[in-house]
Ligand code: ATP
């Protein structure tokens with residue numbers, strides 16, 4: 001359903017799957033994306049989504065969307081809805097929508113199976129005690145005094161746990177593996193906890209809930225997942241994952257494969273930290289365009305295609321790295337360069353008066369919507385006696401290499417004609433308020449004899465036709481590359497105070513007042529913009545998605561040293 005990923009680098013997961021299919025170990029590939037519905041998705045999740053769907057797509061398999069909803073305390077329906085929307089927005093269609101909670105009866109039966117085989121027991125100590133007995137990396141753990149309860153006694157207690165007889169924390173169910181195992185995850189891990197808590201989907205049906213480790217692998221097996229792709233922090237859990245699959249009557253044997261998570265500079269990718277930015281008001285909500293959440297990047301103007309190509313390009317490895325935010329922006333630029341119609345917009349307007357242009361007349365210039373794509377058509381752009389240019393495109397005392405407008409100098413108004421600045425008008429405070437210019441009728445763009453060249457070209461809008469708009473210029477959310485890297489400092493100390501600059505009085509080419517939220521444009525010479533959901537015909541609001549060039553590359557180099 002997505003375009004062939006021709007920029008896909010080879011990586012160990014792809015190679016391994018290919019080999020397994022060739023050797024006949026698997027006949028098909030089934031993957032899953034398993035979010036916990038306890039927060040909104042961010043760019044880190046995008047990496048996992050793209051990897052899971054790409055592996056199934058490439059090898060003719062399928063991918064499930066599985067909500068890992070085993071912890072009812074922080075899970076909410078609104079997150080389920082948002083996650084669905086986000087995965088679909090990225091361009092993927094899942095084969096089955098699954099919920100770990102749908103497997104609660106099966107998981108419960110699996111727990112009884114372990115009990116009956118002497119492989120699980122009810123421990124009646126509290127959490128602190130169990131933790132204290134776990135041992136360390138250098139010391140073995142201590143067996144619980146309840147470790148040798150008989151299967152019959154364990155079954156009775158576990159059934160009564162499920163029946164609601166006990167308070168939270170009174171008992172837990174633990175696997176009976178090896179308290180001296182070098183891997184701490186194998187020291188009789190907890191499989192079930194008592195939690196008298198209403199679940200968003202199962203309501204009051206259950207008062208015991210499976211642990212992540214007990215639910216995850218078994219859910220994979222129930223769904224026939226062949227490759228359970230997850231991030232490196234679960235590497236140490238794999239022996240437990242395998243132990244459970246081996247000792248339970250599961251319908252299939254999935255394998256867990258770990259890869260390094262995505263880290264991006266100048267931002268944070270963790271639900272917990274993102275939640276703080278929202279809760280403490282550092283940003284304007286989950287969809288603030290500076291946030292790396294799906295809601296945020298979508299509003300900022302990132303496209304699904306740019307995110308997919310970014311995730312493909314960065315590849316998949318087992319070693320942690322930090323990807324420059326600029327790499328993400330480059331993918332957006334590449335996408336929008338192809339697709340975004342060009343428009344003229346002046347962000348900081350300076351008025352010019354064309355003294356030899358007739359009053360009350362409008363000249364319409366036919367302008368291509370995309371310089372390399374005639375199929376994108378043309379539009380008519382009006383010119384009048386008064387127009388606006390960018391304040392920064394005029395300098396009274398310019399340095400040598402300044403090729404834009406200066407007193408007595410000439411510049412081409414893009415797609416129109418050449419003008420000369422004859423006079424600078426100032427207000428009482430000495431500020432330049434207007435330039436009186438004359439235009440050269442012989443220099444009209446596209447006309448025979450208009451070849452006369454001047455060094456500079458600037459953009460403009462007719463003063464009479466211009467649409468006043470709000471333009472929001474977004475920049476990096478943090479001012480240092482690794483805001484969460486300094487354990488002694490709170491990451492919010494490094495928020496970039498200039499991450500949002502609002503321009504209240506930009507002037508746009510007419511027509512843009514009807515830009516629909518989500519529509520992209522390139523404002524010539526200025527950047528790529530997207531209409532914000534706040535935008536209305538009376539008050540258009542456009543967000544800068546990305547600049548035309550990477551202005552951070554140089555700075556980042558300096559910061560990296
Ligand atoms: P967070 O670390 O932000 O709290 P999480 O890992 O707890 O996120 P889950 O809902 O459990 O969030 O994640 C769903 C899937 O997305 C998991 O398979 C997880 O490994 C993957 N994932 C989460 N963050 C990243 C990341 N930064 N890079 C790649 N994959 C990620």
Ligand code: MG
Pocket residue numbers: 036
């Ligand atoms: Mg998680």
